[in-house]
Amino acid sequence: MRKYLLLLVLFSVCHLTAYSQQKTVIGRDIGQLKDIKIGGRLTDQITGEALVGATVTVRELNKTEVTNTNGSFNLVLDRAEYVLEIRYVGYETIIYPFVAVGDGRITLTMIQEDFDLDDVVVFGSDPEKNIRSTEMGAVSINMNTLKELPPFLGEVDIIRSIATLPGVSQAGEASSGLNVRGGGADQNLILFAGAPVYNPSHLFGLFTAFNPDMVNEFTLYKAIIPTKFGGRGSSILDITPRSGSLDRWGGDFMVGTVSGKASLNGPIIKNHLSAKVGFRGSYINWLLNSLNNPDLRSSNANFNDMNGILYGEINENHNVTYSFYRSYDDFALASDTTISWTNMSHTLRYQGKFGERTNVDVIGFYTEYDFSIFNKSGINNFDLQSGIQDLGLRLNFTYNLGERNKISFGADSKKITIRPGDLIPLPSDGESSVLPQSVQNEFGRESGVYAQHELEFGEKFGISYGLRYDFYQYFGPRTVREYAPNLPISNGTVIGERTYGDGELIQSYDGLGPRASFRYSFDSKTSIKGGYNRMYQFIHLISNTATIAPTDVWKLSDQFFKPQIVDQLSLGVYKNFKGNIFETSVEVYYKDIQNVIDYKDGARLLLQNNLETEIIPGQGKAYGAEFYVKKNLGRTTGWASYTYSRTFRRVITPFEEEIVNDGEWYPANFDKPHDLTLIGNYKLATNASFSATFSYSTGRPVSFPEAKFDFAGNSLAYFPNRNLQRLPDFHRLDISFNFKLKGKGLFYQGDWTFAIMNVYGRKNPYSIFFADQPGSPPQPYRLAILGVPLPTLSYSVKF
Template sequence: MVLVNSNYKFNIDYASNFKDDFESSYSINESELKLKMKYYLDEKHTFNYGINSKFYMVSPGKIYPSNRESLIEELSIPKERGLETAFYFEDSFEISDKFLLNAGLRYSFYTAFGPASVNTYEENAPKNDETITGSEIFKSGEVIKTYGGPEVRISGRYFLTPTFSTKVSYNNTYQYIHTLSNNTTAAPTDTYRLSGSFIKPQRAAQYALGFFKNLANNVYEISLEGYYKTSENLLDYKVGADLFLNENIETEVLQGEGKAYGAELLLKKRTGNLNGYIGYTYSRSFIKLAGGFPAETVNNGEFFPTNFDKPHDLSAVLNYKLTQRFSFSANFVYQTGRPVTYPIGKYNFNNAEYVLYSDRNQFRIPDYYRLDLSFNVEGNHKIEKFAHSFWNISVYNVLGRNNPYSVFFVTDNGEVKAYQSSIFSIPIPTITYNFRF
């Protein structure tokens, strides 16, 4: 039996020369109870089964003035609470020395609880502030909405030779906690929401196939894996949505159909003074938002790239042991820039000027790449010590690449100007002294 609690909190402290200094934060608290059991039926079958229950408490966000002179008004979005409980059973079946099969079933239940005030809306009308007809009050512990369903997992591995194998798998999942990100602002503005009256659980089904080959007495390993994934109730947002500290978030979000696919080629060197890996992944991710009203349809109801669509991903890690005491390592990462929506023009309507934007995610921010280097100096191994120590000298982002986190736009005197925000855009050296007992 395992009892786990985690608490995550994100905070922004904004200061300026004007009277708009503020602090903003959101948090996620999860408490989980796990009961795991294992039963060996015979040399062919091993059963794993159990139950786990997780309680979510999400604070979607709050803002408050950071000093007495600030004109910012305090605002807090009510907390959300939910309980996910699941039973699972899994059989690891060794059909033969060459063929291994793993099959399992997990059934999850989810309940959203009060206290909460849930809006009601006009029937056969889009959800917005104008179509709110009232609200329904739920007391503490009162059930707001329930969801649930089966999650199937099956995988098989077959050894064609002692050093060459293939693996195939299928699984489907339910997700009851959701992330909403607005990456067109100057700072990260993620918000988390639980499934409830208006936000359904995200469902996904994934198929995968892989080939694995060991070479030179298992010194090298090369693998090729591909996958195809379909999703339901993927969460995104309306055109011009306001996600920041919005109590009526259901008026701004949409849920649609998703599809994703990709392949990864990976080469590893496991042993020797020189070891590491290099991997390349090609992947695509798309979403379709086709609601029953024009305000709930994006890009004419056709598939378009999601915010996570980064077709090319190259990563490499190199470790080299110079001597018994001195070693060197390097890490390189390259990714295609994520999709973004840009303003492409202006137009006038009723004597007012408006900005015209491109289709959702039609453009991309600049590509991301980063090189990190480190050097380790071990203690003297010839002398027996109670604690072994070593120095690590590292430089993060050696090339000083100004990788953009977000690209955002500001209208200044009728002119739309583009800006980008970056995190750690200069080389960052660190020196650490470590002990190992």
């Protein structure tokens, strides 16, 4: 019996060996010798979903292509035998030998790896791309990589994962915004499927408003931003949604401690039209109602988001995608006041390839953000509403002059409408003192045209340079105040008003934004890069907080608010070690910021028709050094990032009463000189892994009162200067354990994830407030969001 088993095993091994050496013949043999066109598509073997961002390398030519948004790639080869090496994060590598004899197309499927103990490749792109590319400060993260990080409240978080990268930070533990290389939270343009998102948060920042199951990958541009992007000063976060399978139905399901989610996808017309829908919601209210604390039991916290994606493949060269996104929040903490906010967007995208050289990408979008403060206490009831809408179009053309010579050009335009605020009185039990109030709407248009050229001179040197022309218009209807010359702008210096009609031009700005970068490679593992970037920003966030809040108001540039102009210089050295197992980089930067806004002492920002009386213009500067080490292979993977950075503001005007801190540079609200992140993932077994994240940063600046005084019967605090003190330093450790079931049946093949946030119970201050003390200045007290260890448990399954 043993002999027969041995013979069977030997026969199987010989059969598999022969199969692995067999080469697929692609194309019809018609005697073609050169310019053979091979097209291909990669999909998940289980779900059939397209794999975007996978690398396809022709070993013999050392040539690498990256799959596009529908998982496709294209090669132009001579008649010969080749071997493709295909890699994708979290999937087993494919080695595909073939013979190219004529034009043809192949479809390949990839299967997810199963936590093998051997060295596992986790490259999500060309492993030497960080060395060979002319891009600086562009980081792409695939969702399979993201899932290796400790989850936040039961699931991975896009915004928080980005904050682990060098040069990127957040103001606090429950902050939704990002501060990138010394820029404010409003200086980041967040695009989901090409549409802007103005508030990317749930529950004031405890959750990100993007369902990770509906995201394929995301790219952060923080240094040299491609010319096709404009409108923000510091960074672009481009999030690509995941389309559904064209050949089979499948989905995901997850239930966690405070939230759950589900998605479903599959073909409507097989091989031509697919749909993917996803929903995520919280059940925090059920947990609050079960608590003994009466204040918490009377509170309300709820959020949900939903996505819908239709993907149509006309043929291998043309496809159309429609994407819908909506998120909703409402929150009330032991009060009769409810705060709610909503994001919504529609995007229609066409991607086409004409011939072998020309690619076209067209995106039309509509996006809307609304927030409301609703008070129904029985007296002085009111509803405060505000919102912003964008309607826009982007056209992008790419023309390949050669394998290492590419030109891209295009144009974009969008109309912006802002409703700063409408206060609506509601019926009350008694006499209400609330009067109706409305702030004038704002209307503007941002437009731009651009061109960019990417060229490589052999293996050593590459350049990328381009120019973007931005043009901005501010329209009526609007009534604008006129102020006395040579006096501070205030309510006391008004000398008249001017009324502009519907669509009448009030103010316009324009400017040229050059972008350029270079790369010099000393060898295949070492390079140096440098670049310069200029960005224009025509919209401003009016907020007295260091992070994005749902009650913030956006303000368009007008004759009083000039556009922000940001110039950035960057230089970096990149080095890979031990066959690309280790990636390292050091980058330094300097950033000059013109026309930043700051606030007068005691400024009133809410329901303000004339914000120019509360705002003062200023200057900004930022500089820093970023250090990054990443381990890509082995049982232990992860990265370490450290950033030393400084961010300053200065306000000098001709009027002494407007000068801040005697005209000296002072730290911005989000200035944190030291920022360290350590991330590790360790594969314990074939179906289990352990991960941990440790974060440390300097406490952000705050202003402490030094005295108090009485005015009109009220005790008021006196703040002599701004941002001269700091909150205590921030540090936190999060850990998670992931176990994958391997049984039979749908619910026996899922993933269990147990995580503990804030392992040692650090009471990191989220904000600070002051309480009056007799005989002394007001005393500071800290508010901590996560002051104790917080365990979470979640279970997810893919079918």
